[in-house]
Amino acid sequence: MKIDDWGINNQINKHELVQIFASIVPENSLLFETEDLKPYECDGLSAYRQLPLMVLLPETIEQIQSILRICYQYEIAVVTRGAGTSLSGGALPLENGIVLSLAKLNKIIEIDQDNFTARVQPGVRNLAISEAVSAHGLYYAPDPSSQIACSIGGNVAENAGGVHCLKYGLTIHNVLQLKVITMEGDLLEIGSEALDSPGYDVLALMHGSEGMLGVVVEVLVKLLVKPKVIKVLMASFDQVTTAGEAVSKIISNGIIPAGLELMDKSAIRAAEDFIHAGYPVDAAAILLCEVDGSLAEVDAQIEQVQKVLKQSGAMDIQIAVDEEQRKTFWAGRKAAFPAVGRLSPDYYCMDGTIPRFQLGKILQRIHDLSEEYGLAVVNVFHAGDGNLHPLILYDANIPGQLDETEKMGGEILSACVELGGTITGEHGVGVEKLDQMCIQFNASELQQFLDIKTAFDTKNLLNPGKGIPLLHRCAEFGALHVHHGQLPHPELERF
Amino acid sequence: MSAYIKESDQTDTLLAQVQTAYQNKQPLAIQGNGSKSFLTHAVSGQSLTTTEHQGIVSYFPSELTITVRSGTLLSDLKTILSEKGQMLPFEPPAFSKSATIGGTIAAGLSGPSRAFIGSARDFVLGCKVINGKGELLKFGGEVMKNVAGYDLSRLITGSYGSLGVILEISLKLLPLVPKEQSLKFSLPSNQFAHKVQNLLISGHPITAACHLNGQAYIRLGGSEKGVDFSYNEISQTHTDLEIVENTFWSELNEQTLSFFDSSQPLWRLSLPRDINEDDFEQAITTEGAQLIDWGGALRWFSSNQPAEKIRQIAQLYGGHAQLFRTHETDMEQIKTIPKQHPLTPAMLKIHQQIKHAIDPNHILNPGCIYPEL
Numbered sequence: 096m097k098i099d100d101w102g103i104n105n106q107i108n109k110h111e112l113v114q115i116f117a118s119i120v121p122e123n124s125l126l127f128e129t130e131d132l133k134p135y136e137c138d139g140l141s142a143y144r145q146l147p148l149m150v151l152l153p154e155t156i157e158q159i160q161s162i163l164r165i166c167y168q169y170e171i172a173v174v175t176r177g178a179g180t181s182l183s184g185g186a187l188p189l190e191n192g193i194v195l196s197l198a199k200l201n202k203i204i205e206i207d208q209d210n211f212t213a214r215v216q217p218g219v220r221n222l223a224i225s226e227a228v229s230a231h232g233l234y235y236a237p238d239p240s241s242q243i244a245c246s247i248g249g250n251v252a253e254n255a256g257g258v259h260c261l262k263y264g265l266t267i268h269n270v271l272q273l274k275v276i277t278m279e280g281d282l283l284e285i286g287s288e289a290l291d292s293p294g295y296d297v298l299a300l301m302h303g304s305e306g307m308l309g310v311v312v313e314v315l316v317k318l319l320v321k322p323k324v325i326k327v328l329m330a331s332f333d334q335v336t337t338a339g340e341a342v343s344k345i346i347s348n349g350i351i352p353a354g355l356e357l358m359d360k361s362a363i364r365a366a367e368d369f370i371h372a373g374y375p376v377d378a379a380a381i382l383l384c385e386v387d388g389s390l391a392e393v394d395a396q397i398e399q400v401q402k403v404l405k406q407s408g409a410m411d412i413q414i415a416v417d418e419e420q421r422k423t424f425w426a427g428r429k430a431a432f433p434a435v436g437r438l439s440p441d442y443y444c445m446d447g448t449i450p451r452f453q454l455g456k457i458l459q460r461i462h463d464l465s466e467e468y469g470l471a472v473v474n475v476f477h478a479g480d481g482n483l484h485p486l487i488l489y490d491a492n493i494p495g496q497l498d499e500t501e502k503m504g505g506e507i508l509s510a511c512v513e514l515g516g517t518i519t520g521e522h523g524v525g526v527e528k529l530d531q532m533c534i535q536f537n538a539s540e541l542q543q544f545l546d547i548k549t550a551f552d553t554k555n556l557l558n559p560g561k562g563i564p565l566l567h568r569c570a571e572f573g574a575l576h577v578h579h580g581q582l583p584h585p586e587l588e589r590f
Numbered sequence: 591m592s593a594y595i596k597e598s599d600q601t602d603t604l605l606a607q608v609q610t611a612y613q614n615k616q617p618l619a620i621q622g623n624g625s626k627s628f629l630t631h632a633v634s635g636q637s638l639t640t641t642e643h644q645g646i647v648s649y650f651p652s653e654l655t656i657t658v659r660s661g662t663l664l665s666d667l668k669t670i671l672s673e674k675g676q677m678l679p680f681e682p683p684a685f686s687k688s689a690t691i692g693g694t695i696a697a698g699l700s701g702p703s704r705a706f707i708g709s710a711r712d713f714v715l716g717c718k719v720i721n722g723k724g725e726l727l728k729f730g731g732e733v734m735k736n737v738a739g740y741d742l743s744r745l746i747t748g749s750y751g752s753l754g755v756i757l758e759i760s761l762k763l764l765p766l767v768p769k770e771q772s773l774k775f776s777l778p779s780n781q782f783a784h785k786v787q788n789l790l791i792s793g794h795p796i797t798a799a800c801h802l803n804g805q806a807y808i809r810l811g812g813s814e815k816g817v818d819f820s821y822n823e824i825s826q827t828h829t830d831l832e833i834v835e836n837t838f839w840s841e842l843n844e845q846t847l848s849f850f851d852s853s854q855p856l857w858r859l860s861l862p863r864d865i866n867e868d869d870f871e872q873a874i875t876t877e878g879a880q881l882i883d884w885g886g887a888l889r890w891f892s893s894n895q896p897a898e899k900i901r902q903i904a905q906l907y908g909g910h911a912q913l914f915r916t917h918e919t920d921m922e923q924i925k926t927i928p929k930q931h932p933l934t935p936a937m938l939k940i941h942q943q944i945k946h947a948i949d950p951n952h953i954l955n956p957g958c959i960y961p962e963l
Binding site for chain 1: 650651652653654655675698704705708709711712721723725726727728729731732733734735736737738739740741742744745747748749753764765766768783784787790791793794795812813814815816818819820860861862863864884887888908909910912930931932933934936937939940941943944946947948959960
């Protein structure tokens with residue numbers, strides 16, 4: 096697929112640009128030979144690949160400022176890259192653009208145990224923060240499944256979530272301050288060490304902006320106190336919808352679990368074959384419910400959750416007897432994706448979110464689509480916050496199957512929007528869901544996003560072609576919202 | 591749906607008014623019932639009020655979400671939620687019986703639970719607004735996780751109507767906790783922030799913590815068992831511990847405690863939690879009185895000291911200072927100075943560009959936060 100880079104026209108040739116950058120960064124921080132560029136040709140969405148013009152790996156904020164000023168002057172598109180784990184192609188290179196890798200900015204600058212904060216560079220891995228502060232009894236809460244590898248800068252760009260979001264929030268809820276460099280090379284300090292800042296909440300705007308508004312060069316994260324006690328229980332059900340209803344009942348009873356995950360039959364079987372977590376392979380669905388807090392708090396909640404689950408028709412409930420079993424219960428869930436990888440040559444991971452009470456409907460729809468397309472689907476679900484990850488199984492070596500898979504995925508996301516949800520809960524739009532953006536938003540809303548983009552980046556050089564579709568794309572996709580029978584922007588050509 | 595909240599959809603009227611204003615480049619003074627108007631500078635423009643735009647659009651207790659029209663009274667909303675055993679987790683102050691949810695979100699204020707549970711913007715999931723071009727726009731949604739498009743609903747929270755007329759707001763809710771227990775014990779102010787941190791580290795379920803007149807006030811919230819356990823443990827180390835009515839926190843939040851009776855200008859200082867208290871107090875409280883909230887991160891300070899000095903000290907300690915209330919009797923000078931802490935030139939530039947992107951004719955509450963916006 097050809098990525099539309101919004102018509103960027105470089106005002107300098109590659110050779111001259113290499114010369115200029117060579118005076119800014121050390122030799123080993125500048126890659127421009129095809130073989131060196133190869134590792135950067137894709138991110139976690141490996142179905143899309145593109146070699147960039149060159150890759151820069153700056154070591155200082157000043158180098159990044161200089162690079163961006165040069166790119167601004169010569170109109171070069173910039174794709175910022177953290178660990179490259181994006182599942183939506185957010186860090187996919189552009190043919191005529193550079194990749195700005197922040198991998199070398201990987202230091203934890205300061206841990207402030209009195210204020211429960213850590214100041215880190217963007218290339219620091221998510222899990223490395225928790226590891227570094229663990230001795231102080233603290234941790235960094237958002238825990239995307241890729242937390243061993245993904246970087247905190249990328250987490251900000253995507254507003255990453257994880258399995259503990261319902262109780263502890265997303266990245267946006269756990270960051271106090273960012274240092275950001277604009278496309279023109281200005282350094283902005285957004286937010287502060289205090290809990291709020293004067294003026295607009297630009298900190299919130301930066302989260303999930305997919306590298307399109309600025310380059311994050313420093314992050315001050317909030318740390319939480321590690322809970323004294325954590326317990327997990329596993330409940331099995333003979334119907335997925337019963338499990339879904341149980342989730343709603345737990346929450347209606349005033350319990351906010353630290354984690355609440357649902358897996359369907361095929362996910363249970365795949366995980367069990369792979370990890371041997373002791374999952375009930377005959378169940379139609381299992382719920383993993385984790386509660387944490389003080390011993391008294393956890394005891395009270397476990398008792399209550401058990402009662403609710405029994406009333407909701409759980410066939411069997413097991414409480415992990417010790418830390419080892421707790422980890423085993425989770426290991427199955429956390430390994431669900433690689434486990435599915437053993438079942439099928441390729442799988443395509445979706446990321447829609449729905450209001451939880453629509454779970455039955457969306458699962459039915461996914462089931463119908465699966466039959467219609469002849470592609471199997473495995474469902475894992477952050478049930479507490481309504482975030483679905485259907486995995487569509489396919490084989491990229493069969494001509495046309497990836498296209499079919501993407502088409503089916505698009506239909507799943509459209510169904511999520513119809514049911515009052517959204518096309519992406521935590522993976523981002525990237526290049527992957529641009530068409531679905533046309534379904535979720537109308538032309539005025541998309542134009543508002545584009546105007547915000549231009550407010551930060553007047554020449555539209557930061558990650559163009561990602562996150563927000565241009566209106567003509569939506570017109571071609573034929574999915575612009577029609578309001579009261581009037582087509583928005585009638586002046587646009589439609590194909 | 592409860593009968594006593596009026597259902598009244600004024601979208602078309604409000605939309606028409608903004609569209610006309612956009613065409614005529616006519617500034618609009620946007621307001622709910624004005625319960626927080628003292629926080630902004632007066633806007634000279636045609637009045638646009640959202641107070642008639644009322645009602646609950648959707649409420650799903652099992653989803654922990656509600657969507658409500660902006661003119662709905664905050665007090666009505668709280669009643670509806672408490673009937674279902676739920677609450678607005680950020681404990682917004684009302685400052686008046688007539689406070690609306692639209693004004694609450696536009697002001698973006700959060701109460702005593704803020705440092706432990708989260709802020710107004712943390713619980714905003716989505717919104718429907720009219721931008722400065724008179725377009726009806728919907729951002730975010732009613733689901734907990736949503737990264738489609740830029741997060742304009744949280745950007746608009748706390749922007750005092752200058753980035754859009756808020757029509758509807760979707761919020762994340764939390765269940766009311768089964769038990770709350772408030773207590774106080776004597777503690778020097780320079781040990782307060784540290785004390786709160788230690789209590790948190792020990793796993794106590796703190797949902798509010800303030801310091802006033804040599805006393806630390808703590809609210810515990812959680813299951814009955816958990817709260818009782820914590821209460822017993824804390825009372826063993828603080829022999830003078832006393833039980834405090836839970837209403838203490840709403841009096842603090844609504845600024846009806848006697849501390850707020852002062853006739854001096856009231857400043858709100860937002861600072862890192864754990865600063866060098868002795869140095870700070872020496873620098874700032876030479877004249878005036880301080881109440882510490884948010885476990886150390888928020889200070890209410892009533893004083894006649896010059897604004898520049900207060901702002902300079904707040905900045906030196908890593909935070910900012912907002913002039914929160916002035917009184918009839920205050921000197922004229924204090925009534926004319928900017929209420930909000932000045933932005934750095936780089937941030938002001940970004941603010942102006944954001945404002946321009948959303949409101950190109952500068953008709954939405956122009957100048958209400960900063961003269962340049």
